Amino acid sequence: MLAQQFxxxxxxxxxxxxxxxxxxxxxxxxxxxxxxxxxxxxxxAYSALHAVILLRLPLMAAILAAIVTTGAAGWLLDKLIFAPxxxxxxxxxxxxxxxxxxxxxxxxxxEGFFGAQNLRFPVEALPTETLSLGGxxxxxxxLQIVLLAFVLMGILMWCLKQTRIGRALRGLAESPKAAALLxxxxxxxxxxxxxxxxxxxxxxxxxxxxxxxAVFPLMGQPMLHKGIAVVILGGMGDIRGALLGGFxxxxxxxFSVAYIGSTxxxxxxxxxxxxxxxxxxxxxxGKATQRRx
Amino acid sequence: xNLKLNILSAILGISFLYGNAVxxxxxxxxxxxxxxxxxxxxxPIRQGLELAAAEINVRxxxxxxxxxxxxxxxxxxxxxxxxxxxxxxxxxxxxxxFGPTLSNSAQASDPxxxxxxxxxxxxxxxxxxxxxxxxxxFRNSVTERDxxxxxxxxxxxxxxxxxxxVIYGNDDIFTKSGYxxxxxxxxxxxxxxxxxxxxxxxxVSFKPQLTNIRASNPDAVVLSALVAEGAPxxxxxxxxxxxxxFIGGNGMNSPRVFELAKGNSDNLWVGxxxxxxxxxxxxxxxxxxxxxxxxTMPDQFAAQAYDAMYIAAQALKTIKLTGKLETxxxxxxxxxxxxxxxxxxxxxxxxxxxxxxGKPAGYDAVQTAIVMVTQANxxxxxx
Numbered sequence: 001m002l003a004q005q006f007x008x009x010x011x012x013x014x015x016x017x018x019x020x021x022x023x024x025x026x027x028x029x030x031x032x033x034x035x036x037x038x039x040x041x042x043x044x045a046y047s048a049l050h051a052v053i054l055l056r057l058p059l060m061a062a063i064l065a066a067i068v069t070t071g072a073a074g075w076l077l078d079k080l081i082f083a084p085x086x087x088x089x090x091x092x093x094x095x096x097x098x099x100x101x102x103x104x105x106x107x108x109x110x111e112g113f114f115g116a117q118n119l120r121f122p123v124e125a126l127p128t129e130t131l132s133l134g135g136x137x138x139x140x141x142x143l144q145i146v147l148l149a150f151v152l153m154g155i156l157m158w159c160l161k162q163t164r165i166g167r168a169l170r171g172l173a174e175s176p177k178a179a180a181l182l183x184x185x186x187x188x189x190x191x192x193x194x195x196x197x198x199x200x201x202x203x204x205x206x207x208x209x210x211x212x213x214a215v216f217p218l219m220g221q222p223m224l225h226k227g228i229a230v231v232i233l234g235g236m237g238d239i240r241g242a243l244l245g246g247f248x249x250x251x252x253x254x255f256s257v258a259y260i261g262s263t264x265x266x267x268x269x270x271x272x273x274x275x276x277x278x279x280x281x282x283x284x285x286g287k288a289t290q291r292r293x
Numbered sequence: 294x295n296l297k298l299n300i301l302s303a304i305l306g307i308s309f310l311y312g313n314a315v316x317x318x319x320x321x322x323x324x325x326x327x328x329x330x331x332x333x334x335x336x337p338i339r340q341g342l343e344l345a346a347a348e349i350n351v352r353x354x355x356x357x358x359x360x361x362x363x364x365x366x367x368x369x370x371x372x373x374x375x376x377x378x379x380x381x382x383x384x385x386x387x388x389x390x391f392g393p394t395l396s397n398s399a400q401a402s403d404p405x406x407x408x409x410x411x412x413x414x415x416x417x418x419x420x421x422x423x424x425x426x427x428x429x430x431f432r433n434s435v436t437e438r439d440x441x442x443x444x445x446x447x448x449x450x451x452x453x454x455x456x457x458x459v460i461y462g463n464d465d466i467f468t469k470s471g472y473x474x475x476x477x478x479x480x481x482x483x484x485x486x487x488x489x490x491x492x493x494x495x496x497v498s499f500k501p502q503l504t505n506i507r508a509s510n511p512d513a514v515v516l517s518a519l520v521a522e523g524a525p526x527x528x529x530x531x532x533x534x535x536x537x538x539f540i541g542g543n544g545m546n547s548p549r550v551f552e553l554a555k556g557n558s559d560n561l562w563v564g565x566x567x568x569x570x571x572x573x574x575x576x577x578x579x580x581x582x583x584x585x586x587x588x589t590m591p592d593q594f595a596a597q598a599y600d601a602m603y604i605a606a607q608a609l610k611t612i613k614l615t616g617k618l619e620t621x622x623x624x625x626x627x628x629x630x631x632x633x634x635x636x637x638x639x640x641x642x643x644x645x646x647x648x649x650x651g652k653p654a655g656y657d658a659v660q661t662a663i664v665m666v667t668q669a670n671x672x673x674x675x676x
Binding site for chain 2: 001004011012112118120122123135208211222258262263265
């Protein structure tokens, strides 16, 4: 039972981490708490679902469709909301409030088009194999989600450290003004980040929808709440922190169910989170004086 | 002066004639969750009510009076439920109300109707305490208090279960009330509970709880959940190798489980006032008409709403409308309790319940539950 709970925790942690990656990226570079990330996540799931159902595409092509849709959504998000607000030097809260509006607008539109009921991917499209070792069971899909969370984190961190664009992004995260003075295309990079973060959210949406078997207009909402907790715990804007924060929340939830009782799950998990923030107010990886990308 | 008087008497005369000789519309307010998470229940309810009203109107209405439906979206929220009730009662001046969709909202909005002395007829509120609000509150939704004991009993007889594990959603009045009724029924039937687990709406993984359940070695899993969470729970249970029977509350009684838990939907026991498999001619007729009108198969929410409209129409038929809203509303309330009907959900009548203060209050349904088990994407009736 302990071993199975350990596996459950890793797989749940992978889900949270995958969601948090895009969320933290936008915060790190643009300095915006993007409360529409849950809606973009939902959009990814719907795009892939309809690619599978209507266009009869295989799952991989459907994930590509989700990447295209959510990438485009990210482009529009920056073009229509973040960029105009930047240009007007809007106060810090304005973009955050705008994203709340956008999230409601997106989920209501999807509800209008596709209805409020839960949808799911056709069974034929699903990877349904389960690995079993002794009494321990994990599905291929869970394994893929966990691996993908690590791989994406690795790629992101490597790019930020080693590539030109990564260095430019880090400079941008440090100070947009200084980056502009150095000849970095600040506006282009902001746009790029919004696209990248949104399509990461879209991919997370597809995989998590496959995992839960549930696609519905408000599916991003509970994920967003947990995502905010994960990102704050990891240190706002920190990629490694998002991953670690995700696994921390996964383990805290699963083991409070296993040892304390499922009614106390959220109280224990979020109580722990609170305690950690008391000790480290900037999260596990955050540094008060420095912004990170 | 004379002329004025003449005009006045002419107008009065015309309106007098109009009020009596010409048939009027009977306004019926519908508050249903048409958007938001509860829309998956609100939409079939709306369609069931519309279908019945259309059938009644095609056959000449109620004593020649057409039924006019005024439909409002209460979004499955308490506050909206109250707003919509107020609008329908005071602005649209409806004769009676159907709705709201969720027990949660009914708890908040039904007192508005009770205070205004307007009949409120719930077709989907199954939680305890709704009809104890007052004597204008009616429902034809059979409560879980009545359905769950017989479901458990028949499932136990068929599967020979000795002890069960329980899992329920503890952040929702409906699934929590289902749990309370299961708990009571399990105690009455002397079935021991190996472990009790909870989950919350929007949870991604139910495996931690299911792992606990697996370790407790039960013979069956009792599940009080809506199908939105219940179906993923069944899928994840099978992924963990739990092949035990599930015994579901009213929330799991939806053919959507075949779609949402496709490939893993077998061996789910549910009790229901309605079954798609029920061979009664009234039911066959309803299913065919619904399929023709809406292009989808009905669920129990549609069936109960459909029957509810006929029950109300049956009561309306027995009263003489005066055109005075208060008098007519009261006459309808007095006529409803004795109304009986045999519709898609089978023979139906009302039963008065005793409110919290010990005095007689509103009316619940008297109906026999059908206990079914899922097998290869179908329900098999077991009683």
